[in-house]
Amino acid sequence: MALTAGKLEIETEIKAPADEFFKIFRSQAHHLPNICSDKIHKIEVHEGDWETQGSVKHWSYTIVLRRLESIDEENRSITFKVLDGELLNDYKSYKFTTQAIPKGEACLVKWTAEYEKASEDGSDPHGYLELAVNITKDIESLLLNA
Template identity: 30%
Template structure:
């Protein structure tokens, strides 16, 4: 059994792709407003929001239990609307030796919609560790709620 893996899921979003990426990369603390039942807080520990290398602590529910995960923004590419966050501390390190969250947002010029692709790359500590499908579902759900939040906010501005 392989200890390394990758899972991904796509979320169609109605809000502009650059705004969605900006929210995730620069304003992840808003996620607790979009999805308070899944993400309680996102606190900046070091660096500056939206700048490569910032470190944030996420307090969230994982499999129905309170969890913490500290990440570092390894890569933030605003031109290509992508980002990579690596787990450096927290509950996920009890299951995975390495754990990365990757976001890639692509925009369709045909219909104006965008696609947010969440990818999790991981290395299990042992064969008993589960594949992170629950974490992927949290990101999918969060993506849908963040999109609804942004869409509503943009409508209020117009």
């Protein structure tokens, strides 16, 4: 029997400060379509606001509705849970976390995907983690050129 649930992690080091990277996802997610328009087309608040835990935002790239599950200011970590969208065609549940870990004047960005596949023969979400790394690099470019 194939594994139907799992957890994958990927890390990438960037030259931007951890606090600045964390702030993009913490309170400035509405800027992401400007930062990486080829990957994220639009983000709209569906319920709540831009910063409050539990707020629901509609991200347009592979149409996804997700809830801001938790914010950990001390560890610069944010967890999102996918509520609706194309991603749930392949997964019964999908949650991802981004964490910005200070490393001198730079930081290590860690992305974690926790998921349950809709079927045993479904693929692992490696492509979504690669997308997260590409978004991370776009944010790094913005922060270094600001």
